[in-house]
Amino acid sequence: xxxxxxxxxxxxxxxxxxxxxxxxxxxxxxxxxxxxxxxxxxxxxxxxxxxxxxxxxxxxxxxxxxxxxxxxxxxxxxxxxxxxxxxxxxxxxxxxxxxxxxxxxxxxxxxxxxxxxxxxxxxxxxxxxxxxxxxxxxxxxxxxxxxxxxxxxxxxxxxxxxxxxxxxxxxxxxxxxxxxxxxxxxxxxxxxxxxxxxxxxxxxxxxxxxxxxxxxxxxxxxxxxxxxxxxxxxxxxxxxxxxxxxxxxxxxxxxxxxxxxxxxxxxxxxxxxxxxxxxxxxxxxxxxxxxxxxxxxxxxxxxxxxxxxxxxxxxxxxxxxxxxxxxxxxxxxxxxxxxxxxxxxxxxxxxxxxxxxxxxxxxxxxxxxxxxxxxxxxxxxxxxxxxxxxxxxxxxxxxxxxxxxxxxxxxxxxxxxxxxxxxxxxxxxxxxxxxxxxxxxxxxxxxxxxxxxxxxxxxxxxxxxxxxxxxxxxxxxxxxxxxxxxxxxxxxxxxxxxxxxxxxxxxxxxxxxxxxxxxxxxxxxxxx
Amino acid sequence: xxxxxxxxxxxxxxxxxxxxxxxxxxxxxxxxxxxxxxxxxxxxxxxxxxxxxxxxxxxxxxxxxxxxxxxxxxxxxxxxxxxxxxxxxxxxxxxxxxxxxxxxxxxxxxxxxxxxxxxxxxxxxxxxxxxxxxxxxxxxxxxxxxxxxxxxxxxxxxxxxxxxxxxxxxxxxxxxxxxxxxxxxxxxxxxxxxxxxxxxxxxxxxxxxxxxxxxxxxxxxxxxxxxxxxxxxxxxxxxxxxxxxxxxxxxxxxxxxxxxxxxxxxxxxxxxxxxxxxxxxxxxxxxxxxxxxxxxxxxxxxxxxxxxxxxxxxxxxxxxxxxxxxxxxxxxxxxxxxxxxxxxxxxxxxxxxxxxxxxxxxxxxxxxxxxxxxxxxxx
Numbered sequence: 001x002x003x004x005x006x007x008x009x010x011x012x013x014x015x016x017x018x019x020x021x022x023x024x025x026x027x028x029x030x031x032x033x034x035x036x037x038x039x040x041x042x043x044x045x046x047x048x049x050x051x052x053x054x055x056x057x058x059x060x061x062x063x064x065x066x067x068x069x070x071x072x073x074x075x076x077x078x079x080x081x082x083x084x085x086x087x088x089x090x091x092x093x094x095x096x097x098x099x100x101x102x103x104x105x106x107x108x109x110x111x112x113x114x115x116x117x118x119x120x121x122x123x124x125x126x127x128x129x130x131x132x133x134x135x136x137x138x139x140x141x142x143x144x145x146x147x148x149x150x151x152x153x154x155x156x157x158x159x160x161x162x163x164x165x166x167x168x169x170x171x172x173x174x175x176x177x178x179x180x181x182x183x184x185x186x187x188x189x190x191x192x193x194x195x196x197x198x199x200x201x202x203x204x205x206x207x208x209x210x211x212x213x214x215x216x217x218x219x220x221x222x223x224x225x226x227x228x229x230x231x232x233x234x235x236x237x238x239x240x241x242x243x244x245x246x247x248x249x250x251x252x253x254x255x256x257x258x259x260x261x262x263x264x265x266x267x268x269x270x271x272x273x274x275x276x277x278x279x280x281x282x283x284x285x286x287x288x289x290x291x292x293x294x295x296x297x298x299x300x301x302x303x304x305x306x307x308x309x310x311x312x313x314x315x316x317x318x319x320x321x322x323x324x325x326x327x328x329x330x331x332x333x334x335x336x337x338x339x340x341x342x343x344x345x346x347x348x349x350x351x352x353x354x355x356x357x358x359x360x361x362x363x364x365x366x367x368x369x370x371x372x373x374x375x376x377x378x379x380x381x382x383x384x385x386x387x388x389x390x391x392x393x394x395x396x397x398x399x400x401x402x403x404x405x406x407x408x409x410x411x412x413x414x415x416x417x418x419x420x421x422x423x424x425x426x427x428x429x430x431x432x433x434x435x436x437x438x439x440x441x442x443x444x445x446x447x448x449x450x451x452x453x454x455x456x457x458x459x460x461x462x463x464x465x466x467x468x469x470x471x472x473x474x475x476x477x478x479x480x481x482x483x484x485x486x487x488x489x490x491x492x493x494x495x496x497x498x499x500x501x502x503x504x505x506x507x508x509x510x511x512x513x514x515x516x517x518x519x520x521x522x523x524x525x526x527x528x
Numbered sequence: 529x530x531x532x533x534x535x536x537x538x539x540x541x542x543x544x545x546x547x548x549x550x551x552x553x554x555x556x557x558x559x560x561x562x563x564x565x566x567x568x569x570x571x572x573x574x575x576x577x578x579x580x581x582x583x584x585x586x587x588x589x590x591x592x593x594x595x596x597x598x599x600x601x602x603x604x605x606x607x608x609x610x611x612x613x614x615x616x617x618x619x620x621x622x623x624x625x626x627x628x629x630x631x632x633x634x635x636x637x638x639x640x641x642x643x644x645x646x647x648x649x650x651x652x653x654x655x656x657x658x659x660x661x662x663x664x665x666x667x668x669x670x671x672x673x674x675x676x677x678x679x680x681x682x683x684x685x686x687x688x689x690x691x692x693x694x695x696x697x698x699x700x701x702x703x704x705x706x707x708x709x710x711x712x713x714x715x716x717x718x719x720x721x722x723x724x725x726x727x728x729x730x731x732x733x734x735x736x737x738x739x740x741x742x743x744x745x746x747x748x749x750x751x752x753x754x755x756x757x758x759x760x761x762x763x764x765x766x767x768x769x770x771x772x773x774x775x776x777x778x779x780x781x782x783x784x785x786x787x788x789x790x791x792x793x794x795x796x797x798x799x800x801x802x803x804x805x806x807x808x809x810x811x812x813x814x815x816x817x818x819x820x821x822x823x824x825x826x827x828x829x830x831x832x833x834x835x836x837x838x839x840x841x842x843x844x845x846x847x848x849x850x851x852x853x854x855x856x857x858x859x860x861x862x863x864x865x866x867x868x869x870x871x872x873x874x875x876x877x878x879x880x881x882x883x884x885x886x887x888x889x890x891x892x893x894x895x896x897x898x899x900x901x902x903x904x905x906x907x
Binding site: 418425479 | 705719775779821824
């Protein structure tokens, strides 16, 4: 008897504890934090319930491989020029592979040994042309580094203290995918996207030539563009009309990689502009550059677009200003992008799931309604069908709900709409365990056993059936958790926890109630 | 004592198994034909595409045609427009797969309407999402930023579409925006099939561990039967098959076994205790004995899932529908299919005669039935 009392106390404490955790979720955040008793944090709401943006971004890692090959081609050319080990006629990318042409056998073997060290593997050899591609280890390293860079930059942009969006999450998701989650429905989707879309590759180039448009510029070079140059245009932001076409060197004189800071400032007419500051090394390079080219024009190129091309009047040290007829918003966006560094590899939105706050609130109230009605229907049914035993089942069911929600609150699990559906389903399935037990007890009673013996046999014989039934559900829930994303994962979570708590509730709580009444008392009949 | 099924009920389920075979066969066949002829109606999760749900504050002047005209002017090609929700606050779903250039005059780019940007310079610094399709000036170096956005221009169109709808048709709430790119759609489809396969294998492994080789195959047949028929019904009635329906199917795999397990556990028990009975009688007895709990457990779950179906709203409707269908099919199969399949497999395994093999087909004929019964008794 003493042991039974302990068990009852223990069970009641457990239920109260989890009920407390569950109900704490209904208290507003401010109350929870202020109260010393309530836990500060509880259940999280999924983006489908609180509203928000869910993006899966694809990172073009092929682009990173190409960049790496381009970089290697450049360093090979440099090396062949600098020391006289070997000569190469050309080294260039062709169809995503590095093709090196060298005249003599000695040169070619020099190239081959260089390539081995550089992490290249020979794809094919045709006369004087050697075709290389990245070796598997080098490719994996490049991809890994590319992902890390992209994640880093996106994180810095989205969580930027000035312009960023609070509570957003940026995580890598397998090879070449990034998951971005931005909670709250009030965010401007276009703004959020702009933060991601602009690659923010800032370059400074000395202008070689300029003309009002590309045709006029082309007319000056009837034999084609000089080697190592490219044409970049400045366009009107509203009409996208070309204002000026510039002939610029392909290689930037200095890039935004040396930037230390960027912020919004205003010129005399109160127009927004972006002031930037180089770090010490960048300042030195920039100073030398501007010193050398006084009187020439310096093009400020962002993502292959010229923003302005001011005349260099004197040596400029470590800081400068980008004027670009910006609105305040654009200037602020640009400053964030420059601060966070350039996105080395292009990304694109591959999947978007945006839920407005109205739908989120709708889903919560509808889900709650369905859950409450489901619970009421089941409770009414079991109490009518199984009478006094039905009351036990109903009590176990409610305890089970507290356990389920309490465990989720404890682990700060995310509740989604399919997750609510999983809870509703759990209500239906949890009572199944009780039905299996009760039907078995009824059967034992019919076969002439005493109520006490029937209860014992009922629980024992139903045990394996209940286990089998729930383990199979558990298996599918685990598979679902592995496979599912976002909301679906929420379903797997509630289903998994729900299966475990419902078995526990049926086998432990209901049984305990029978131990309290009828317990060891001899009873003539059982209300079931 | 309230009793759904009075004790001592003896329905000859095994004797009438041909009816069940006929029903199951027809449903399976119809499902296969439907998949082959009209295919599954895949939701955007698997097919890819864009889906925008909006709710208008009032009803005047808002209809499918008006929305279609505005959507097309914004560059949406062949939109499907579905109306749902209450009449006072009509909700519309605009779904599309392809976009083209927008008519800038009728459908100005989105940022121009954004309150944050008072100046008439809507495009973002890099040239703008909106201008994406018009990217790539002649002679421009290859990876221009606009090109980088081109494939997400479907979502860029959405940014123009919703302000345009708001200006022309009245105030609205954007309920949701979903975009699934072709790559992601393929991945989800592949992962979905993979997860179905893995779940089946995992359950098979559990069944093999838990049941003898006698019961295992029957449980698997019942399981596959339930999933295929549920999926088939989605194909027959061209109900939308999306991620949440797949999740429901996976959930059903576990659940559908519940009832089968109840029946099989009882069959195993009765085989041990009633050694004098022949297999047919054991099966009939077991199904009858467990009939009430099979029905009760299913009705309970069905009741809660029906609450979800009617109250849960549009987002969860597909999931709830799949659950409802699956539970009904699963209950039917545990009563009418799971036990007879044991008999069928037992005979095939034991004798392997032509008669036994053909018993899966709805071939009416009293002599065949008698032979089978005789064989079953021998088994």
